Amino acid sequence: MAGKTELILICLVAVALLAIVARKLRIPYPILLTIGGVVLALVPGLPAIQLDPQLVFNLFLPPLLYPAAVYTSWRDFRTNLPQILPLAIVLVLLTMTATALLLHALVGLPLAIGFVFGAIISPPDAVAALSVTQHLRVPRRIIVILEGESLVNDATSFISFRFAVAAVMTGTFSLGQASLQFLFVAVGGIAVGLAVGWLATQVQKRLDDPPVQTMFSLLTPYVAYFSGERLHVSGILAVVIAGIYYGWRAPSVLSGRMRLQAMPVWEMVVFILNGVLFMLIGLQLPQVIHALGPGSALGVAKLAIMIVSALVLVRFVWMFGANYLPRLFIRKLRRKNRIPWQQTALMAWTGMRGADSLAGALAIPFLLPNGEPFPGRDLILLLTFCVIFATLVLQGLTLRPLTHWLKIVDDNVTEKEERLARLKANEAALAHLEEIESLNRATPKTLERLRSEYVDRIQQLSREDMPEKKVKRLFSRDFEELAREALETERETVITLRNEETINDQAFRRIQRDIDLAEARLQRPA
Numbered sequence: 001m002a003g004k005t006e007l008i009l010i011c012l013v014a015v016a017l018l019a020i021v022a023r024k025l026r027i028p029y030p031i032l033l034t035i036g037g038v039v040l041a042l043v044p045g046l047p048a049i050q051l052d053p054q055l056v057f058n059l060f061l062p063p064l065l066y067p068a069a070v071y072t073s074w075r076d077f078r079t080n081l082p083q084i085l086p087l088a089i090v091l092v093l094l095t096m097t098a099t100a101l102l103l104h105a106l107v108g109l110p111l112a113i114g115f116v117f118g119a120i121i122s123p124p125d126a127v128a129a130l131s132v133t134q135h136l137r138v139p140r141r142i143i144v145i146l147e148g149e150s151l152v153n154d155a156t157s158f159i160s161f162r163f164a165v166a167a168v169m170t171g172t173f174s175l176g177q178a179s180l181q182f183l184f185v186a187v188g189g190i191a192v193g194l195a196v197g198w199l200a201t202q203v204q205k206r207l208d209d210p211p212v213q214t215m216f217s218l219l220t221p222y223v224a225y226f227s228g229e230r231l232h233v234s235g236i237l238a239v240v241i242a243g244i245y246y247g248w249r250a251p252s253v254l255s256g257r258m259r260l261q262a263m264p265v266w267e268m269v270v271f272i273l274n275g276v277l278f279m280l281i282g283l284q285l286p287q288v289i290h291a292l293g294p295g296s297a298l299g300v301a302k303l304a305i306m307i308v309s310a311l312v313l314v315r316f317v318w319m320f321g322a323n324y325l326p327r328l329f330i331r332k333l334r335r336k337n338r339i340p341w342q343q344t345a346l347m348a349w350t351g352m353r354g355a356d357s358l359a360g361a362l363a364i365p366f367l368l369p370n371g372e373p374f375p376g377r378d379l380i381l382l383l384t385f386c387v388i389f390a391t392l393v394l395q396g397l398t399l400r401p402l403t404h405w406l407k408i409v410d411d412n413v414t415e416k417e418e419r420l421a422r423l424k425a426n427e428a429a430l431a432h433l434e435e436i437e438s439l440n441r442a443t444p445k446t447l448e449r450l451r452s453e454y455v456d457r458i459q460q461l462s463r464e465d466m467p468e469k470k471v472k473r474l475f476s477r478d479f480e481e482l483a484r485e486a487l488e489t490e491r492e493t494v495i496t497l498r499n500e501e502t503i504n505d506q507a508f509r510r511i512q513r514d515i516d517l518a519e520a521r522l523q524r525p526a
Contacts, residue, residue, distance in 0.1 A: 007283075008276075011040070011275070011276065011279035011283075012272070012275065012276070014036055014040070014275075014279065015033065015036070015271075015272070015275030015276070015278075015279065016275075018032040018033055018035075018036045018275075019032070019271065019275075027396070027397065028396055029271075029274075030125075030274060030278075030352075030354055030355070030392055030396070031392050031393055031396045031397065033274060033275055033278040034278060034388055034389050034392045034393060035389075035393065036278060036279070036282070037278040037279065037281055037282035037285070037385065038282065038285075038389065039282075040279060040282030040283065040285075041282045041283075041285035041286055041289075053362060053363045053364060053365055053366065054363065056280075056359055056362040056363050057359060057360070057362075057363035058225070058226075060273050060276075060277060060355070060359045061154075061158075061225070061236065061239075061356065061359050062221035062222050062224070062225040062235075062239050063218070063221050063222075063269055063270065063273060064270060064273055064274070064355055064356065064359070065151070065154055065221065065236065065239050065240055065243070065356075066220065066221035066224075066239050066242070066243045067243070067266050067270055068147070068150075068151050068243070069151055069239065069240045069241075069242070069243025069244050069247065070243045070244075070246055070247035070250070071247060071505070071509070072147065072148065072151060072243070072244055072247060072505070073144065073504045073505030073506060074244060074247070074248050074505065075498075075501040075504055075505065076140070076141075076144040076148075076504050076505070077144065077148050077244070079144075080141065080144050080145050080148060081148075083145050084145055084148035084149050084152060085152070086322060087145070087149040087153065087318075088123075088148070088149050088151075088152035088153040088155075088156060089152075089153070089156050090318075091149075091153075091314075091315065091318050092122045092123055092153045092156040092157050092160075093122075093156065093160070094314060094318060095118065095121075095122040095311060095314050095315070096115060096118035096119050096122040096157070096160055097115075097118065098118070098310055098314050099114065099117060099118035099121060099122065099307060099310065099311070100114030100115040100117065100118040101114065102114075102306065102307060102310055103117055103118070103307070106303060106306065107303070107376070107379070109375060109376045109379075110168070110375065112164055112167040112168045112173065113168060113375050113376045113380075115160070115163075115164040115167070116161065116164040116165055116168060116364065116380065117376075117380045117383065117384070118160075118164075119157050119158070119160040119161035119164050119360070120157070120161060120357050120360040120361050120380070120384055121307075121311070121353055121357050121383075121384055121387045122153070122157050122160075123150065123153035123154050123156070123157040123353075123356065123357070124146075124149065124150045124153065124350070124351045124352055124353060124354075124391075125150060125352060125353055125354030125355060125356045125357065136399060136400065136403060137403070137409065137410040138343075138346065138403060138408050138409075138410060139343065139408070139409075139410065139411040139413070140410075140411060140413040140414055140504070140506075141339075141343075141411075142343055142346065142347060142408075145347060146347060146350055151240055152240065154236055154240070154356055155186070155189065155234055155236045155237035155240060157360075158234075158236045158360065159182060159185055159186065159234050159236070159237075160182075161360055161363075163178050163181070163182070165364070165365065168368070168374070168375070169365070169368060169369055170369075184233070185232070185233045185234045185237075186233075186234055186237060187233075188228070188231060188232075188233025188234065189228050189233045189234030189235065189236070189237030189238045189241065190237060190238075190241050191233075192224065192227050192228045192231060192233055192235075192238040192241075192242075193224055193228075193237060193238040193239065193240065193241025193242040193243075193244075193245065194241055194242070194245055195227075196220065196223055196224040196227060196238060196242040197224075197241065197242040197243070197244070197245030197246045197249070198245065199223075200216070200217075200220045200223075200242065200246050201245075201246060201249040201250065201253050203216055204216065204217070204250070204253050204254060204258075205253040208255060210255070210257050210258045210261040210262065211261070213254070213258045213262065214258070214261055214262040214265050217262055217266070218265070218266075218269065220242060220246065221239045221242070221243070224238040224239045224241075224242040225238060225239050247505070251491075251495050251498070251508070251512060252495060256491075256515065256516030256517075256519045256520065257516075257520070259512070259513070259516055260513075260516050260517070260520060273355070274354075274355045277355045277358045277359060277362075278355070278358065280358075280362065281358050281361070281362070281381070281385055284362075284381065285381075285382065285385065287378075288378040288381050288382050289382065292378055292379065292382070300379070300382055300383065300386070301386070303383065304383055304386035304387065304390065305390075307383060307386075307387060308386070308387055308390045308391065311351065311387065311391070312348075312349075312351070315348050315351050316345075316348045316349075319344050319345075319347060319348040320341075320344055320348070323339055323344050342406040342407065342408050343406075343408060345402075345406060346399075346402060346403060346406060346408060349395055349398075349399070349402060350395065350399060351391060351395065352391045352392050352395055352396055353384075353387055353388045353391045353392070354388060354392060357384055357387070357388055358384065358385070358388065360384075361380055361381050361384040361385075362381070364377050364380060364381075365377075413504070414504060414506050414507045414510075415507075417502070417503040417504060417507040418503065418507035418510055418511060419461060420497075420502070420503065421493075421494050421497050421502070421503045421507060421508070421511055422457075422461055422511055423458065423461040423462065424493055424494075424497065425489075425490040425491075425493040425494050425497075425511065425515075426454050426457045426458050426461065426490065427458060428489050428490065428492075428493040429454055429486040429487070429489045429490050429493075430451065430454040430455065430458065432485070432486060432489045433447060433450060433451050433454065433482070433486060436482065436485075442481075442482055446482060447482070450482050450483055450486060454486070480522050483518075483522055484519060484522055487515050487518055487519050487522075490511075490515050491512065491515050494508055494511050494512065494515075495508075
């Protein structure tokens with residue numbers, strides 16, 4: 001036991017070091033985690049660690065999916081839903097079917113086993129998409145579609161994964177029955193997610209204790225997931241819907257102190273879970289390779305290349321076909337603004353698999369009900385890691401040069417909306433100060449000091465060429481009270497702009513964080 005504990009600590013240190021190197025090299029950390037998993041597999045003498053498959057599924061997936069859902073812009077998500085849903089549902093099912101048929105034809109495994117593997121590797125990963133695309137200077141719409149796809153497609157793939165595993169375990173499968181059950185678990189998952197999201201906001205609204213609130217926020221995805229599973233509906237979809245609902249309502253019910261404390265905690269949790277998953281698969285790779293027998297490495301490598309090529313081909317065919325073919329037959333669509341082919345190519349190339357696929361592979365049962373080993377489990381584990389390695393490293397590292405080569409530039413939508421919201425928020429705060437002055441609620445000196453700050457900010461936001469001025473703050477009690485009241489007016493204004501869909505959630509969160517930080521700086525020293 002002590003040896004395994006030390007091994008886990010060593011793995012965590014390795015994850016931290018890889019993250020430091022990734023920051024130095026300015027590349028997304030999941031890419032180096034993938035490489036770190038390979039290096040770990042080559043270290044001789046490390047013990048193999050086996051976790052209960054269901055524990056892996058239950059422990060890792062909810063907290064990995066939930067933050068991505070919370071930070072989804074509902075306005076942008078809803079606007080691009082016609083593009084997101086076909087990618088998240090139809091493309092996932094198409095990719096899963098193509099992969100299953102390919103594995104069945106090349107290896108001879110039963111078709112149900114092929115669908116288990118296809119369900120695991122069909123969805124691009126939400127965390128990988130966020131980490132890889134956050135530094136790309138591309139139009140906002142591309143980021144929204146990619147992040148929305150990687151968020152919703154997990155529900156499609158893992159519902160299909162459950163059906164495929166059940167088909168292997170029972171030996172029976174009915175397409176009609178599975179289709180009806182798919183619809184039931186999807187609708188049920190949405191209902192459970194909305195209920196848990198509403199409950200979470202009600203609990204948070206009645207608390208003012210950041211550590212306790214942070215703990216509840218960490219428990220929320222698990223509550224959504226296990227509630228869905230207990231009701232035999234999609235726990236994954238429940239987590240996603242709860243996150244989207246909570247993310248929309250949270251700005252109105254959470255305090256700035258809560259957000260400033262909870263955000264680093266969530267970043268750490270997601271980072272650790274990602275790192276542990278990649279290290280776990282690295283520790284299992286030697287055992288998996290040994291189980292496949294000597295001389296099988298070359299055959300597995302060729303098979304992995306063919307599967308990755310099929311994944312990329314299916315995605316390219318779907319992306320370009322869905323974007324251009326309907327316009328050839330429907331005249332009305334020709335007059336609508338289509339996505340340029342350069343942007344379509346970039347989205348087609350951005351299909352990284354990541355920790356979600358790893359969790360799915362590790363969640364495959366070890367044994368069938370009759371006691372026999374689950375067919376092809378070791379091969380699926382190895383192929384899953386190969387697919388993740390190829391897509392994250394190859395596609396992840398080539399996205400930036402591909403963007404430059406295709407001459408895709410940022411439309412600066414978020415920056416424009418952010419500037420507009422900041423201007424309106426500061427103007428609203430300044431107007432509120434004028435009301436306070438008319439009511440004689442503060443001394444003229446304090447009012448003038450605070451007014452000068454807002455006037456200066458408005459001038460800076462109105463004139464891009466005006467240099468930024470540093471203004472000293474007065475920390476008198478009157479100043480703190482008025483400044484906090486003005487900041488609250490700013491906060492209410494940007495929430496209103498977000499709710500009216502004048503600005504997107506990314507711009508909103510930037511401003512919200514600045515307001516939270518400004519409010520935190522007003523805390524008087526003890």
